[in-house]
Amino acid sequence: MSNTPHRPEERIGDTPEVPTIAQGVDEEVVEDNRRLLVGWQWWLFAAFAVGYSSFHLFSLNVYPLETWSFRIIHICGALILGYGFYAGAQFLGSRESTGARKGMTWLAAALLIPALYSLVQVGLMWQTIQAGAMRIDPAVETWHFGAPLVFASTAAIVLSWFYRQAREHLSVADLVLMVCALASAGYFLVIYNTPLRMSTGTSFAPIGISYAAIAGSLLILELTRRVAGLALVIISLVFLAYVFAGPYLPGFLGYPGLSVNRFFSQVYTDAGILGPTTAVSSTYIILFIIFAAFLQASKVGDYFVNFAFAAAGRARGGPAKVAIFASGLMGMINGTSAGNVVSTGSLTIPLMKKVGYPSRSAGAIEAAASTGGQIMPPIMGAGAFIMAEITGIPYTEIAIAAIIPSILYFASVYFMVDFEAAYKGMRGMRSDEIPRFSRLAKQAYLFAPIIILVAALFMGYSVIRAGTLATASAAVVSWLSPHKMGIRSILKALELAGTMAIQIIAVCACAGIIVGVISLTGVGARFSSLLLGLAGFSQLLALFFAMCISILLGMGMPTTAAYAVAASVVAPGLIGIGIQPLVAHFFVxxxxxxxxxxxxxxxxxxxxxxxxxxxxxxxxVTSFKIGLAAFIVPFMFFYSPAMLMEGSTMQILRVGITATIGIVMLAAAVQAWFFGPVKAWARLALLVGAVCMIYGGIYTDLIGLAIGVALYLTQRRMPAISRKVVS
Structure with missing residues (x-):
C-alpha cells in the first residue's frame, strides 16, 4: 500500500494543478496469513473468485435458486476460497528448509483418501436417491460417509495448525479441507432437496445430516479463526458446550438438554447456520461487497479521502478532521471498523502526529471515526441488513432512523477533535499541502453510484435491485474518470469481491452456529425473563445490563457477528420489557x-x-473517551424515540437540535475547552447540561440550555489572558 504522507504528485484528473495526498487507499490489504499464490494456482483461485461473485449476481438477479441450496453453495464457495487464500499456520521463512515438512505433506496426502472417499459416496447417494430410494442406509451414511468425513476434517484442521509452507503455495492439508467442504455441502444438497429435509431435528432425521453438520461446523470455525481471530470461535465453542452442559447448570441457565444427533441435525438449517445471518450474507452483504469492489477498482476510495482533505484539511487539527470525514465516506465501502482503520489510518495517523497530536490520540481518533463508519447511512456496514432481516422492518426505515444518531456520533468526534486542537494550539494544513477543493468538486460525479443506490432504495426498488444498479453505475461512471473500467478491471473487481467476502461470510456462518444454539436451547427466552425481572426494579438497570452484555458479546468480534449474536440474546429481552423493536435493535x-x-x-x-x-x-481508552457519545445516545433511544425519527416533525427537529448542542457540551466537558480552557467545576456543569440536553425532555432541555448559556457568558467575560490557547 503506497499511501505514506508525502508531497503529492498529480493524479486525480491528470491535472497538474490538482495535488493529491491519498494514493493506494483502494489497494487490497494483505493479512499476515494470506497466501500470495503464483502461477496456475493463482489463476485457478482467481477464476474461482470471479465465478463465485458472478454466481451471486446471476442468482440474485436472473435465475434464483432454491433458498437452502443457494445458501449451502454460498458457504461452501467461501470455505473453498478461504482455505485457498488463508493459511492455518505461519509461513516458512525464506531460509527455512522444507525437508522437515515432507512427513506432514505425506500425512496430509494420506488424509485425501478418506476425504475423497466421502465425496465419492455423496455422488453414489445422489444416484441412489435419483433411482427412487426414499432414504440412504444408515450404515452407509455412518461408515462410508460420516466417519471418513469427520475424521478427515478434524485431522486436517489439527495438521494445518503445524503445517508450514511457503507463502506462494497451497498446502495439501488445506486441499483436504476443501474436499471436505465439497463433501459436506454435496450431502446437504442431495438430502435437503428430498422430503427427508422435513425430518431435521427429529429422531427420524438421517444420521448423515449430523455428520455433515459436524464437519461443516468444524470447517466454519477453523476458517473463522483464520480470518477473524479466536474471539468469535471461543464464544461459539462456549455456546456449543452449553448445548450439552445445560442439563447440569443451575438456575435460569438450566434446560432439559439436546442429544448430539438432534442438535446437529438441526443446526445446519434455517434455525442456525442457514438462518438470518447467512440469509443476509448471501444476498445483501455479498452484493454490497461486489459494489464496494467496483468502487475500489475505479479508485473512488482515493477520491473520497482527497475530497475529505480538501473539505477539512485547513481547519485546526486538519488531518484529524479529515480522518472523520474520510472514515465516514469509506465506511460506505468498507464493512469493518478495523478494515476502515487500515485503509484510511495509514495515511491520516502520520499526518495527525505531524501537526501535534500524540500517538495515542492520533490512533484513537482514527479508531473512533472508523467505528462510526459502521453506523453511517445509507449502507451502515452489514449490521443494518441483518437488522432488516431479523425485525422485518424495511431497510429504508432503518437507514432513515440512523440519520440523527450518526450525526450525533460524528458531531461528538468532530468537536472532541476540534476542542483538543484548540486547547493545544494546533494548526491546520497549508493550502499547498492539500488538494484544491474547486478541482475535486468537478469530479463529484464519482459520488453518483452512491446517490443512485440511495435514490433507488427510496424509489421503492428492492435492496438487491438497487445494489445491482449501483454496481453497474460504478463501472459506467468510471469511464468519466482516469480509471476507466474495462473487461480486465471488471474481472479484477469480481475477483477482489470474492476475496473480500471470505471474512464476512465465515463470520456470519459462525454467528449462525450461536444463533442456532440460542434458538434450539431457548436460552434467549430465559435471558429475556431475567431482563424482565430487572426491569421490575428499574428499566434503566435493565438497559445498563443489556448494554454490558452487548459489549461483552461484541468484544473481539466483527460488527456483523457482534450484532447478530447480541440481537438474538439481548434484543428479545428488551422488547419483552416494552421497548419498541426498532429502538431495542438500534440499542443493541x-x-x-x-x-x-x-x-x-x-x-x-x-x-x-x-x-x-x-x-x-x-x-x-482514548478512543473510548472520544467516542463517549455512542455510549450515552443509545439510552436516549428509549427515553426519546424521536431520535430514531419516531414522532412528529417538530419533535424530531427539537430532539435533533438539542441533542446536538448537548453533544457539543459533552465534548467540551471531556476536553476541558469551551470558548477557552475551563475549570473542574465548569466541566462538571457542562456534563450535567450535556446529559440534560441529550435526554430530550422539555424541562431538561431548558435546564441544559440555561447551563450552556451561563457558561458561555462566563467564558466570554473572562480576561483575555485566561482564554489564551494552552500550548
Whole structure:
C-alpha cells in the first residue's frame, strides 16, 4: 500500500494543478496469513473468485435458486476460497528448509483418501436417491460417509495448525479441507432437496445430516479463526458446550438438554447456520461487497479521502478532521471498523502526529471515526441488513432512523477533535499541502453510484435491485474518470469481491452456529425473563445490563457477528420489557458497534495503535473517551424515540437540535475547552447540561440550555489572558 504522507504528485484528473495526498487507499490489504499464490494456482483461485461473485449476481438477479441450496453453495464457495487464500499456520521463512515438512505433506496426502472417499459416496447417494430410494442406509451414511468425513476434517484442521509452507503455495492439508467442504455441502444438497429435509431435528432425521453438520461446523470455525481471530470461535465453542452442559447448570441457565444427533441435525438449517445471518450474507452483504469492489477498482476510495482533505484539511487539527470525514465516506465501502482503520489510518495517523497530536490520540481518533463508519447511512456496514432481516422492518426505515444518531456520533468526534486542537494550539494544513477543493468538486460525479443506490432504495426498488444498479453505475461512471473500467478491471473487481467476502461470510456462518444454539436451547427466552425481572426494579438497570452484555458479546468480534449474536440474546429481552423493536435493535446495534473501541478488547483501537506506534491499551481508552457519545445516545433511544425519527416533525427537529448542542457540551466537558480552557467545576456543569440536553425532555432541555448559556457568558467575560490557547 503506497499511501505514506508525502508531497503529492498529480493524479486525480491528470491535472497538474490538482495535488493529491491519498494514493493506494483502494489497494487490497494483505493479512499476515494470506497466501500470495503464483502461477496456475493463482489463476485457478482467481477464476474461482470471479465465478463465485458472478454466481451471486446471476442468482440474485436472473435465475434464483432454491433458498437452502443457494445458501449451502454460498458457504461452501467461501470455505473453498478461504482455505485457498488463508493459511492455518505461519509461513516458512525464506531460509527455512522444507525437508522437515515432507512427513506432514505425506500425512496430509494420506488424509485425501478418506476425504475423497466421502465425496465419492455423496455422488453414489445422489444416484441412489435419483433411482427412487426414499432414504440412504444408515450404515452407509455412518461408515462410508460420516466417519471418513469427520475424521478427515478434524485431522486436517489439527495438521494445518503445524503445517508450514511457503507463502506462494497451497498446502495439501488445506486441499483436504476443501474436499471436505465439497463433501459436506454435496450431502446437504442431495438430502435437503428430498422430503427427508422435513425430518431435521427429529429422531427420524438421517444420521448423515449430523455428520455433515459436524464437519461443516468444524470447517466454519477453523476458517473463522483464520480470518477473524479466536474471539468469535471461543464464544461459539462456549455456546456449543452449553448445548450439552445445560442439563447440569443451575438456575435460569438450566434446560432439559439436546442429544448430539438432534442438535446437529438441526443446526445446519434455517434455525442456525442457514438462518438470518447467512440469509443476509448471501444476498445483501455479498452484493454490497461486489459494489464496494467496483468502487475500489475505479479508485473512488482515493477520491473520497482527497475530497475529505480538501473539505477539512485547513481547519485546526486538519488531518484529524479529515480522518472523520474520510472514515465516514469509506465506511460506505468498507464493512469493518478495523478494515476502515487500515485503509484510511495509514495515511491520516502520520499526518495527525505531524501537526501535534500524540500517538495515542492520533490512533484513537482514527479508531473512533472508523467505528462510526459502521453506523453511517445509507449502507451502515452489514449490521443494518441483518437488522432488516431479523425485525422485518424495511431497510429504508432503518437507514432513515440512523440519520440523527450518526450525526450525533460524528458531531461528538468532530468537536472532541476540534476542542483538543484548540486547547493545544494546533494548526491546520497549508493550502499547498492539500488538494484544491474547486478541482475535486468537478469530479463529484464519482459520488453518483452512491446517490443512485440511495435514490433507488427510496424509489421503492428492492435492496438487491438497487445494489445491482449501483454496481453497474460504478463501472459506467468510471469511464468519466482516469480509471476507466474495462473487461480486465471488471474481472479484477469480481475477483477482489470474492476475496473480500471470505471474512464476512465465515463470520456470519459462525454467528449462525450461536444463533442456532440460542434458538434450539431457548436460552434467549430465559435471558429475556431475567431482563424482565430487572426491569421490575428499574428499566434503566435493565438497559445498563443489556448494554454490558452487548459489549461483552461484541468484544473481539466483527460488527456483523457482534450484532447478530447480541440481537438474538439481548434484543428479545428488551422488547419483552416494552421497548419498541426498532429502538431495542438500534440499542443493541450501537453497543455491538462500539465494542470495537471499548477496552480491554478493542479491535479498531488495536489496529490504529499498530499504525501509530502507541500503546494499544492507552489508544483504546482514548478512543473510548472520544467516542463517549455512542455510549450515552443509545439510552436516549428509549427515553426519546424521536431520535430514531419516531414522532412528529417538530419533535424530531427539537430532539435533533438539542441533542446536538448537548453533544457539543459533552465534548467540551471531556476536553476541558469551551470558548477557552475551563475549570473542574465548569466541566462538571457542562456534563450535567450535556446529559440534560441529550435526554430530550422539555424541562431538561431548558435546564441544559440555561447551563450552556451561563457558561458561555462566563467564558466570554473572562480576561483575555485566561482564554489564551494552552500550548
Amino acid at each position: 446495534f450501537y453497543f455491538a458497534v462500539v465494542s470495537a473501541i471499548t477496552p480491554p478488547v478493542a479491535l479498531a483501537s488495536y489496529a490504529a495503535a499498530g499504525i501509530s506506534g502507541a500503546n494499544a491499551m492507552q489508544t483504546s
